[in-house]
Amino acid sequence: xxxxxxxxxxxxxxxxxxxxxxxxxxxxxxxxxxxxxxxxxxxxxxxxxxxxxxxxxxxxxxxxxxxxxxxxxxxxxxxx
Numbered sequence: 197x198x199x200x201x202x203x204x205x206x207x208x209x210x211x212x213x214x215x216x217x218x219x220x221x222x223x224x225x226x227x228x229x230x231x232x233x234x235x236x237x238x239x240x241x242x243x244x245x246x247x248x249x250x251x252x253x254x255x256x257x258x259x260x261x262x263x264x265x266x267x268x269x270x271x272x273x274x275x276x
Contacts (some may be wrong), residue, residue, distance in 0.1 A: 200228045213273045221269050 213260040222228075227236060234240060237259045247258075255261060270276075 198229050205226070212275055217273060221272055224266060225271055225272070 202247060203219050203222055205222060207215065207217055207218070212215070227233070243258070
């Protein structure tokens with residue numbers, strides 16, 4: 197299947213726009229097809245060994261920790 201069948205956005209009550217709008221924004225600005233994820237996260241250049249110690253979240257040099265689309269999403273959502 198090329199496209200995700202569903203997207204769930206969980207904000208734990210911190211959202212500034214409705215969850216439905218967040219889901220639409222994710223669909224618009226993120227390529228969630230397998231090849232899109234491979235490109236976006238640079239998965240063809242293995243760095244997985246480094247994640248074996250200390251995990252893989254909260255370490256800013258990993259591509260999945262990037263916040264480069266945050267301003268784009270804020271603008272599209274109509275936030276200041």
